[in-house]
Amino acid sequence: MHTMPELPEVEVTRQSFASRILGAKVLSLRMGKPLRWPLGCDPGRLEGARVGEVLRRGKYLWLPLLSSPERREGLLIHLGMSGALTFGQSLPPAGPHDHFELDTSQGLLRLTDPRRFGAVVWGESMQKGLPARLLASLGLEPFDVAMTGAYLHERLRGRRVSIKQALLAGDIVVGAGNIYACEALFMAGIDPRLAAGRLSLRRCERLVLAIQDVLRQALALGGSSLKDFKDAHGAQGYFQLSTRVYGRESEACRVCATPVRRITQGQRSTFFCPICQKK
DNA sequence: AAGTGGACCTGCTAGC
DNA sequence: TGCTAGCAGGTCCACT
Numbered sequence: 585m586h587t588m589p590e591l592p593e594v595e596v597t598r599q600s601f602a603s604r605i606l607g608a609k610v611l612s613l614r615m616g617k618p619l620r621w622p623l624g625c626d627p628g629r630l631e632g633a634r635v636g637e638v639l640r641r642g643k644y645l646w647l648p649l650l651s652s653p654e655r656r657e658g659l660l661i662h663l664g665m666s667g668a669l670t671f672g673q674s675l676p677p678a679g680p681h682d683h684f685e686l687d688t689s690q691g692l693l694r695l696t697d698p699r700r701f702g703a704v705v706w707g708e709s710m711q712k713g714l715p716a717r718l719l720a721s722l723g724l725e726p727f728d729v730a731m732t733g734a735y736l737h738e739r740l741r742g743r744r745v746s747i748k749q750a751l752l753a754g755d756i757v758v759g760a761g762n763i764y765a766c767e768a769l770f771m772a773g774i775d776p777r778l779a780a781g782r783l784s785l786r787r788c789e790r791l792v793l794a795i796q797d798v799l800r801q802a803l804a805l806g807g808s809s810l811k812d813f814k815d816a817h818g819a820q821g822y823f824q825l826s827t828r829v830y831g832r833e834s835e836a837c838r839v840c841a842t843p844v845r846r847i848t849q850g851q852r853s854t855f856f857c858p859i860c861q862k863k
Numbered sequence: 864a865a866g867t868g869g870a871c872c873t874g875c876t877a878g879c
Numbered sequence: 880t881g882c883t884a885g886c887a888g889g890t891c892c893a894c895t
Contacts (some may be wrong), residue, residue, distance in 0.1 A: 590888065593888080662889080663889090699888095700873080701889060745866065749866090752890090754877095762889085841889075851867095
């Protein structure tokens with residue numbers, strides 16, 4: 585029951601427990617082995633707080649914990665590479681990879697994260713302290729109305745990194761990780777090695793649509809389950825059954841049958857079709 | 864400022 | 880069968 589958390593998986597997770605945990609009263613909080621950052625507060629201070637509406641920003645979730653009317657405290661949660669949240673009233677006993685548990689009046693919220701690149705960080709609000717710092721440099725949400733070809737074109741101007749790496753950096757547009765960046769570039773017919781600043785406005789427009797398209801599709805399929813991603817209900821996703829290039833090295837391109845290539849960019853694998861993605 | 868590479872950590876699989 | 884190398888969904892940070 586672990587994961588592969590790009591935007592669709594994080595959003596699917598959010599939707600799978602947000603309404604069930606809303607209004608719950610915090611009974612206790614326990615941390616296991618260290619995650620990416622320390623929690624940043626005494627776990628006891630959150631007891632008695634009420635859970636507000638769970639929000640998503642990029643691949644982060646914000647869990648508001650209203651300890652009093654004027655306090656907008658909460659927890660910023662990131663799933664890292666291998667994290668998964670589960671929420672329920674009778675979860676199995678905690679295992680060796682369960683490093684965060686929030687017991688509430690409506691169920692137990694648990695983060696399972698073998699690699700521990702994930703994080704649970706307390707903040708007085710989303711706009712203060714460590715949460716604010718982590719969120720500050722995030723780019724636009726892919727479905728923001730301001731997310732247009734013109735915006736992308738403008739933000740990529742002068743950038744010499746490859747378009748693939750520019751997408752992954754997350755400071756221009758959030759949400760597409762390694763899988764969906766590869767998929768979106770394929771759908772837009774763009775060579776992942778192309779310098780970001782050399783994309784024409786027209787290509788930027790196509791790329792925006794492709795990113796939105798692929799994320800929408802993945803969302804509709806409940807996300808990807810590469811290893812065994814499951815949402816907080818335990819339902820798995822099916823997007824991985826339909827990837828066009830990701831994870832398909834040497835297999836035939838679904839459009840032109842040319843073998844899909846795998847290259848390394850910024851220490852990450854990139855999959856693409858050398859024919860369908862010429863420049 | 865922008866680009867690059869290292870760091871964090873565990874588990875799984877392919878290959879010998 | 881058993882060991883080892885290589886790879887995996889992310890992103891921060893230090894350095895050039």
